[in-house]
Amino acid sequence: MRKPWWRMSRMERIVPPEHPSAAGGPLGELQRQFVREVLYRDSAGLPGRVRTDGLTAERRLGIYRTNARENFALALEAAFPLLLRCLGPEEFRQLAWAYQRACPSPAGNLFHVGRRLPEFLASHLGGTDDEYQIDVARLEWAVQEAMVAADGDEALDLSALAAVPAERQGDIRFGLHPSVRLLRTEYAVFALWEALQAGRAVTPARREPGCLLVLRRAAGVELQRLLATDLAWLESLQAGATLAVAASALPADQQDALGALLVRWVGAGVITSFG
Amino acid sequence: MPATASRPVPAQAGIGLRSAHHDEFLHRRPAIPWVEVHSENFFADGGRQLQVLDAVRRDYGLSLHGVGLSLGGVDPLDPDHLRRLKRLVQRAEPVLVSEHVCWSSADGIFLNDLLPLPYTEAALSHTAARVAAVQDYLGRQILVENVSSYLQFEGAEMTEWDFLVQLAQRAGCRILLDVNNIYVSAVNHGFQAQDYLRAIPAELVGEVHLAGHTVADDILIDTHSAPVADAVWALYRDARRLLGPVPTLIEWDADLPALDRLLAEAARADAEALVAHEQNGADRAA
Numbered sequence: 201m202r203k204p205w206w207r208m209s210r211m212e213r214i215v216p217p218e219h220p221s222a223a224g225g226p227l228g229e230l231q232r233q234f235v236r237e238v239l240y241r242d243s244a245g246l247p248g249r250v251r252t253d254g255l256t257a258e259r260r261l262g263i264y265r266t267n268a269r270e271n272f273a274l275a276l277e278a279a280f281p282l283l284l285r286c287l288g289p290e291e292f293r294q295l296a297w298a299y300q301r302a303c304p305s306p307a308g309n310l311f312h313v314g315r316r317l318p319e320f321l322a323s324h325l326g327g328t329d330d331e332y333q334i335d336v337a338r339l340e341w342a343v344q345e346a347m348v349a350a351d352g353d354e355a356l357d358l359s360a361l362a363a364v365p366a367e368r369q370g371d372i373r374f375g376l377h378p379s380v381r382l383l384r385t386e387y388a389v390f391a392l393w394e395a396l397q398a399g400r401a402v403t404p405a406r407r408e409p410g411c412l413l414v415l416r417r418a419a420g421v422e423l424q425r426l427l428a429t430d431l432a433w434l435e436s437l438q439a440g441a442t443l444a445v446a447a448s449a450l451p452a453d454q455q456d457a458l459g460a461l462l463v464r465w466v467g468a469g470v471i472t473s474f475g
Numbered sequence: 476m477p478a479t480a481s482r483p484v485p486a487q488a489g490i491g492l493r494s495a496h497h498d499e500f501l502h503r504r505p506a507i508p509w510v511e512v513h514s515e516n517f518f519a520d521g522g523r524q525l526q527v528l529d530a531v532r533r534d535y536g537l538s539l540h541g542v543g544l545s546l547g548g549v550d551p552l553d554p555d556h557l558r559r560l561k562r563l564v565q566r567a568e569p570v571l572v573s574e575h576v577c578w579s580s581a582d583g584i585f586l587n588d589l590l591p592l593p594y595t596e597a598a599l600s601h602t603a604a605r606v607a608a609v610q611d612y613l614g615r616q617i618l619v620e621n622v623s624s625y626l627q628f629e630g631a632e633m634t635e636w637d638f639l640v641q642l643a644q645r646a647g648c649r650i651l652l653d654v655n656n657i658y659v660s661a662v663n664h665g666f667q668a669q670d671y672l673r674a675i676p677a678e679l680v681g682e683v684h685l686a687g688h689t690v691a692d693d694i695l696i697d698t699h700s701a702p703v704a705d706a707v708w709a710l711y712r713d714a715r716r717l718l719g720p721v722p723t724l725i726e727w728d729a730d731l732p733a734l735d736r737l738l739a740e741a742a743r744a745d746a747e748a749l750v751a752h753e754q755n756g757a758d759r760a761a
Contacts, residue, residue: 224549227598230628231549231581231590238586251627253665255693260626263696268586275587305585308543308556309515313587351521378521416522 238265239301272300275310280317280340282392285402286333311348314341332387332405339389339412339423342381346416349379353472361474370444374437374462375473379416382426382435385409390425415470424468429454433461434470484509484536484570484682486720488744490737491540491727497527499734507741509536509570511724515543517567518559528567538571538682538724539563540651543585544609546619547592547602548578552609561613571682571722573618573651574609576602576639593628594638599645606646618681619643620651623659623688623697635660636674643679650675652718653684654711655703659695668710677718685711685744686726700729703740708747715751723748 224231230249237243238261247257273296277284284292303316318337325331352375364372387405390412395402411431413424426434429451436446447458454461465471489509492500494516510531517528517539531537544556564572577589592598610617621639633641643650652675661668687701703711703725715721725740 224601225597227593227595227601228549228581230593231578234590235581235584235586239584249629251629251664253627257626259693263625263694264586264588264590267588271587305587306583308541308545308553308579308585308587309518309559310543310587311515311518347522348519348524349521418523420523 234264237261238268239304269297269300271310272296272305272313275313276317279311279314279344280337282340282389282396282402283333283336285396286336286392286404311344314344317341329404332389332407335385335387335389335405336392338383339385339393339414342383342412342414343421343423346379346381346414346421349377349416352378355469356466356472356474358466370442370447372443372474373440374443374446374471375475376434376438376470377415377472379414379421380434380438380470381414382431382438383412383414384428384431385412390423393423413470415468417469430461434465437471482509482532482534482536482570484538484722486722488723488725488741488748489536489538490725490741492531493728493731494524495731496734496737501527501530503734504534505734505738507535507738509538509722511538511540511571511726514539514541514560514563514572517563518556525566532567532569537567537569538573538722539567539569540620541572541574542589543579543587544574545577545579545585546574546605546609547576547598548580549601550580550583552605557609557612564613564615571618571651572613572615573620573682575620575622576642577622589622591622591624591626591628592638594631594633594635596632599633599638599641603642603645606642606648610646610648616648618649618651619646620653620684621656621660622653623656623663623695625663625694625696627664634666634670634674636671640675640679649681650679651682651684652680652714653686654714655684655686655688655707656697658704658707658710659688659697662695669713672710672714672717675717680718680721683711683714683718683721683723684726685723685740698729699726702736703743708743711744712747712751712754715748716755720748 233243233246237246247261250257250260273293276296277292287295299317299320303320305313318334318341321334321337325334386407386409388408388410389405390410392402392405411426411428413426413434415422432449433446436449447455450458462471485508487508489507489511492510492512512528517524519525541560544552575589576592578592579585579588579590592602606617606619619642621635639650657668657671661671685703685707686697686699687703689696689698689700723744725737725744727737
């Protein structure tokens with residue numbers, strides 16, 4: 201059986217930060233020792249500061265080590281259900297713990313633990329048979345961000361838009377719904393997402409570049425496939441471009457279809473404001 | 476620092492409301508007076524979670540219970556975490572806001588666990604100052620909860636219960652007394668749970684927690700994955716005899732059972748409180 205890449209020796213050499221602070225006096229030093237020991241088994245001084253009372257310090261610290269790993273892995277599993285399906289539970293756990301040592305949780309809110317997973321996978325999976333998992337993680341993090349994004353406006357006020365004088369229409373800046381995330385992918389991960397939602401088996405994605413839109417609606421997060429031209433146009437709007445500038449991103453043969461594009465994306469709830 | 480709320484949290488049992496039960500809870504609207512949620516699960520800028528919370532708080536008393544503020548940590552308090560907590564408090568107007576007497580990060584690395592403090596004067600003064608700072612920022616009083624622990628540090632200058640009481644007195648906060656955590660730590664460290672209970676002034680306690688734990692070969696682990704143990708129910712009766720009326724919460728986070736099972740645990744908590752009340756009455760009559 202192929203050895204999972206995150207069990208390779210280079211992953212085992214992950215070490216804690218080299219230049220820890222000296223803040224907090226003895227209490228701070230104790231807490232830094234504790235974190236290094238629990239995450240990296242790298243604090244010779246800590247066990248001697250633990251009261252044993254019938255159990256070894258290693259046994260007592262081991263419970264915190266297990267808690268830290270489990271809490272982290274469970275949070276990742278909840279945020280990356282498709283990647284979990286791709287890897288299977290055992291390999292996902294191994295990935296989670298390697299990732300935790302390389303990119304430990306940055307906040308007291310476990311939501312944030314997955315933020316750097318796409319970047320972590322990209323640094324290890326490029327050029328391998330598992331490269332598609334980078335796109336899987338990027339897609340799932342975009343879904344996570346969409347789920348917690350602001351609610352924004354329900355729908356664009358078309359009557360107000362119609363009242364803008366023709367000579368000022370080129371200066372309009374349209375706003376996308378705050379949950380909109382736009383992705384370019386190298387692999388056909390949309391099909392994997394559909395398979396997960398339908399409860400079907402998930403197989404490795406084939407290489408097929410594509411564009412995706414992630415949007416949260418009342419019923420939940422939705423994914424749509426996009427044409428590359430649509431993605432570029434929406435990206436320019438999301439970046440704050442005026443309608444005139446965004447229109448210049450469209451191919452020449454689509455300039456006349458600008459009105460239809462607007463109607464389509466306003467109707468889809470993607471464009472929700474203007475100013 | 477007055478707190479405001481749309482619905483009261485009476486001295487009865489409530490349940491910890493988790494996302495797996497949201498739909499069923501809102502559909503059935505069970506006859507329970509209050510619920511508690513984990514604050515961090517509602518730190519979002521928008522979306523369904525907040526809509527659920529808005530719907531729940533209209534009909535139920537609400538408590539916000541945090542797990543990630545690291546009150547005893549030496550890293551600076553996370554301004555984004557505090558900002559989101561304050562925004563949530565302003566939106567939901569909970570009756571109770573609570574956190575843990577613990578720490579969870581060092582050098583910006585979070586273990587996302589409720590880690591034990593050394594029971595020293597230095598740790599006490601440090602934690603009390605941070606609790607006071609949090610209360611000032613939120614503009615209201617909070618409750619702090621005793622945690623289960625699996626180790627103690629050498630060089631303790633006081634007991635855990637002395638630390639907890641002094642923390643509340645110095646910071647001007649109240650205590651969320653977790654009876655299961657007292658039991659778990661008492662077994663793990665060999666102290667008498669009754670000593671702990673008797674040291675806690677009733678007027679400082681604003682809420683009680685009950686939960687299940689797991690019995691390993693050599694230690695108890697606070698897993699919140701099981702019914703409340705018989706020994707913890709017995710300790711709860713003792714606690715209620717000492718504390719009098721106080722809101723009590725059933726926590727269950729892992730291996731979550733059916734909603735009805737949680738409601739049944741809450742009903743038992745109310746029944747056990749009644750037994751404790753009657754025992755007090757019988758003692759006075761005698």
